[in-house]
Amino acid sequence: MTLKMLLICLPLAAGLGCGDNLNGVGKDAGTHVDSSVPKDGSGSGSNIIPPDASCFELSTITSPTNNQIINACSDSDKIYKDSHPPLLGSDGSLPPLP
Amino acid sequence: MTRLAACTIGAAALIGSLLTAAPAFADTLPTCASLATPGLGQPASELVYIQAGDTQTNLLKQLGRKLRDNTAKPITLVFFTSGSCTNITAMYTQVPVTVNMTYIPSLLEDPLWTPSSAPLNCTVPTPGGQPLDVGNSAVFISSCPAMTPPETVKATTGPIQAYVLGVPESSTQTAITYEEAYFVFGYGAAGMIDPWIKVTNLWIRTASKSTLLTWAANISVPANKFQGGCGSGGGAGSGCGASAQVVAGLQNNADPESAIGLLGDEVYDADRAFLNILAFRAKGQYAAYYPDKTASSRDKQNIRDGHYTVWSPTVWMYNINAATQAPTNPTAKYVVDMIDGVPVSPAPSFEPDTVVAGVGLVPDCAMHVAREFDGGPLSLYTPPASCTCTFEKTVASTSCAPCSVATPCAGTAVCRNNLCEAN
Numbered sequence: 001m002t003l004k005m006l007l008i009c010l011p012l013a014a015g016l017g018c019g020d021n022l023n024g025v026g027k028d029a030g031t032h033v034d035s036s037v038p039k040d041g042s043g044s045g046s047n048i049i050p051p052d053a054s055c056f057e058l059s060t061i062t063s064p065t066n067n068q069i070i071n072a073c074s075d076s077d078k079i080y081k082d083s084h085p086p087l088l089g090s091d092g093s094l095p096p097l098p
Numbered sequence: 099m100t101r102l103a104a105c106t107i108g109a110a111a112l113i114g115s116l117l118t119a120a121p122a123f124a125d126t127l128p129t130c131a132s133l134a135t136p137g138l139g140q141p142a143s144e145l146v147y148i149q150a151g152d153t154q155t156n157l158l159k160q161l162g163r164k165l166r167d168n169t170a171k172p173i174t175l176v177f178f179t180s181g182s183c184t185n186i187t188a189m190y191t192q193v194p195v196t197v198n199m200t201y202i203p204s205l206l207e208d209p210l211w212t213p214s215s216a217p218l219n220c221t222v223p224t225p226g227g228q229p230l231d232v233g234n235s236a237v238f239i240s241s242c243p244a245m246t247p248p249e250t251v252k253a254t255t256g257p258i259q260a261y262v263l264g265v266p267e268s269s270t271q272t273a274i275t276y277e278e279a280y281f282v283f284g285y286g287a288a289g290m291i292d293p294w295i296k297v298t299n300l301w302i303r304t305a306s307k308s309t310l311l312t313w314a315a316n317i318s319v320p321a322n323k324f325q326g327g328c329g330s331g332g333g334a335g336s337g338c339g340a341s342a343q344v345v346a347g348l349q350n351n352a353d354p355e356s357a358i359g360l361l362g363d364e365v366y367d368a369d370r371a372f373l374n375i376l377a378f379r380a381k382g383q384y385a386a387y388y389p390d391k392t393a394s395s396r397d398k399q400n401i402r403d404g405h406y407t408v409w410s411p412t413v414w415m416y417n418i419n420a421a422t423q424a425p426t427n428p429t430a431k432y433v434v435d436m437i438d439g440v441p442v443s444p445a446p447s448f449e450p451d452t453v454v455a456g457v458g459l460v461p462d463c464a465m466h467v468a469r470e471f472d473g474g475p476l477s478l479y480t481p482p483a484s485c486t487c488t489f490e491k492t493v494a495s496t497s498c499a500p501c502s503v504a505t506p507c508a509g510t511a512v513c514r515n516n517l518c519e520a521n
Binding site: 054055058063064065066067069070071072074075076077078079080081083085086087088094097098 | 272273274275277278280281284285288289290291318319320323377379380382383384385386387388391392393399400403404405407467475476477478
């Protein structure tokens with residue numbers, strides 16, 4: 001794989017695993033660990049995903065929301081899991097419990 | 099080893115064996131009250147009777163040993179473990195303990211005792227039982243059935259307790275999402291979250307336990323709706339009564355890939371040799387995180403900064419005089435203050451925060467986030483006097499700058515324990 005392909009594929013993979021993308025249906029649940037330190041923190045609303053779906057730089061935000069805190073930039077290991085629960089609603093909603 | 103040292107150790111071992119063997123030889127247990135005046139060289143000790151969640155067992159064992167050996171103020175912790183909600187009720191309504199309680203022997207009494215050893219048993223008064231001095235909940239009180247707190251009980255906030263999803267060491271699973279956990283524990287096999295589709299292999303706790311209640315609040319599955327059991331799959335009513343049952347169920351599992359169980363993080367920390375945990379991706383989170391920076395570290399970084407969300411502060415309660423607010427048993431307050439990170443007098447012969455950090459709990463002073471209720475949103479938090487650097491140095495290593503009287507910290511940083519803390 002060339003460096004150029006890596007530069008294209010990595011953000012796409014991160015986007016799939018990171019975002020609130022819960023629309024898929026299936027049972028694939030691939031994971032990968034990422035120890036890198038992405039540094040993009042644009043966006044401010046709790047429902048706004050940064051353009052590259054990486055992380056929020058809390059030092060630039062006055063009163064961060066819960067969403068920004070849990071998605072703050074970090075040097076911790078991150079596991080991106082491509083999860084598609086079969087019973088998840090097409091809009092990403094959870095059905096009531098039985 | 100010098101002859102004097104060898105003789106000293108030998109004598110201590112002999113006295114210890116006499117002290118601990120005597121009750122066994124007589125085939126009777128000591129009364130808990132008798133632990134205050136053990137004799138045979140062991141100094142008199144003040145007793146504090148505690149009912150705590152079993153997630154706090156490692157803390158009570160370590161602290162119990164150090165306090166019975168605490169030169170400035172010898173204290174014996176006599177404890178009994180039960181579910182957090184049960185413990186709150188016991189403190190609020192003054193329910194005595196009517197079964198045998200446990201304690202930790204001093205170095206003199208049993209030089210060979212280690213934190214992996216079992217506590218020793220003692221008997222409580224009959225009839226009537228033993229009234230409590232201290233009660234503990236490892237979950238927000240608001241997560242338990244509503245009760246009006248009496249004016250005679252003081253509730254304090256203690257170290258942070260995280261909860262994890264454990265799997266057998268041979269499992270290949272590494273992470274679980276909020277949505278997957280909702281379906282696994284809310285639907286069981288019908289949730290179709292491969293490989294956790296065998297309801298008899300979902301190892302859960304009963305509905306009064308902090309471990310289940312905290313997970314319930316974090317994955318939107320009410321406690322009474324939990325699927326799983328203690329190998330039976332009968333739901334929360336048949337969940338495991340003790341963390342050790344979950345550990346054993348996972349450890350000796352015939353189908354490790356489908357096995358998953360609820361545990362306190364510090365329980366897992368003591369059992370890392372034969373269990374793994376799953377990284378957890380909270381609702382709205384982009385990636386899954388472990389409680390620690392990596393699967394193998396012990397720094398609790400993601401609990402402290404908000405990336406790992408399944409945690410609750412421990413609550414420690416003691417009895418007070420409603421009119422004066424003074425503690426009914428000042429020694430009980432001494433112990434609670436010590437656990438909560440409040441300076442105590444006389445100063446103990448050990449560092450309490452080091453004990454707390456050493457058993458996998460996070461002192462409040464090392465936290466950078468807070469919440470108001472279980473599963474509630476996180477907000478940034480600055481403790482009154484940070485101990486982040488000291489905590490990091492205790493559990494791993496720290497990048498904090500060293501300092502001393504001769505070399506003070508730069509800017510507004512504060513020199514504490516020879517490390518530059520942010521405040």
